[in-house]
Amino acid sequence: MKLLRYGPPGQEKPGLLDPEGGIRDLSGHVADIAGDVLLPDGLARLAALDLADLPRVAGEPRLGPCVGRVGKFVCIGLNYADHAAETGAPIPREPVVFNKWISALSGPNDDIEIPRGSEKTDWEVELGVVIGKGGKYIPPQEALSHVAGYCVVNDVSERSWQMDRGGTWDKGKGFDTFGPIGPWLVTPDDVGDVGNLSIWLEVDGHRYQNGTTVTMIFDVATIISYLSQCMSLQPGDVISTGTPPGVGLGQKPPVFLQGGEVLRLGIDGLGVQSQRVVRAV
Template sequence: MKLLRIGPKGQEKPAILDEEGRIRDLSGHVDDIAGDVLTPEGLAKLSAIDVSSLPLVEGDPRLGACVGRIGKFICIGLNYADHAAETGAEIPSEPIVFNKWTSAISGPNDDIEIPRGCEKTDWEVELGVVIGKGGRYIEEEDALSHVAGYCVINDVSERAWQIERGGSWDKGKGCDTFGPIGPWLVTADEAGEVGDLAMWLEVDGHRYQDGSTKTMIFAVAHLIHYCSQFLSLQPGDVISTGTPPGVGLGQRPPVYLKGGETVRLGIEGLGEQTQRVVRG
């Protein structure tokens, strides 16, 4: 299934894509793509619905983040060997974990707003993992059974605040609009194996990132296992799993977003995003 959320910000309602790629309204069956709806039992109930019987959504509605009421927005840094190399960083011995604040979450095609005083705003196409079955101390061999599905994430980053202002990375990662998620959540059964998916990102038509999930250092199952040693995972939590090479920081000289650009990105089988960059 491809699950999505449509409507004005803060008023999104649940929807699903039919076999022809048309949007169908799910609000008669569930209140949101969130919480218990994402558990194995919740997804089983959705899969039993005759999608062709659902109301068609007309027009071109705004897409919200494909998951609602996200509790934790967990991110993994330097998780692609070729990205670590372009930044001159050593391969991590353990996953680097940081957070985006949930106020950073936005729709896949909403504007990216550069905060006041920012001069090194960057892009990162990433595979998002949405938790469906909660747990703590999850065994790696059982970890994928905890996944509801996968999605595209742009881990927008302000490098000066991330690297040059002291402390953790979080202050340069969690600004408002720095977490576009979607366009849809592709359930794990439909997404299949995600260990070798093409992923890309363009700015004003120039392709900067052109990689694959196959260069991940720590695979999805290990990341779920690892994170669950430090915190409990709950349905609707999101893990953003790192980015391939081609970020602005890695260009020679570096290239950053200034405002006025159009960013397009996507992952094989999981859809595309398009954002306009504006200054706050």
């Protein structure tokens, strides 16, 4: 299934993408794509619905973040061997963990806002993992059973706040609009081999990132298990699993967003995002 949320910010309704690419309204069955809906039984109930009984949604409404009531937005840094090489960093011995603030969440096609005074706003296409069944101390061999689905994430980053101003990476990662997720939450049965997906990003039609999840250093199961050793994972938590090479910081010379650009990014089977870049007023 490809689950989604549509409508104005803060008023999103739950929906499902039908085989023709149309949106079917799920609000007669669930209040949101969130909480217990993401548990195995909740997803099974949605999968059992007859599409013909679900109302069609007219037009092309705005898509919101594909998951509601997100509790944690946890990210993994330097998790592609070729991206680590691009930055000159050594291969991490353990996952590099940082956070994006929940207020950074935005829809997959909403504008990205360059913060006031920023000269180093950058892009990062990433595979997102959404937790269904919560838990802690999860063994690696059981980790994938805790996944509700996968999505596209743009881990937008302000490199000066991230790297030049002391403290942790979190400061440069959590500005408003820096966490587009979606367009859909795709359940594992519709994804195939999550360890072998093409992942790409373009700026104004120029493809900067063109990678594959094959080069991830820590796979999804390892990441979930690792995180569950130091925090409880709960339904709706989002984990962003790192980016392949081709970020703006890695260009020679570096290329950063100035405003006016259009980003397009996607992952095999998980859909495409498109964002216009604007400057904060």
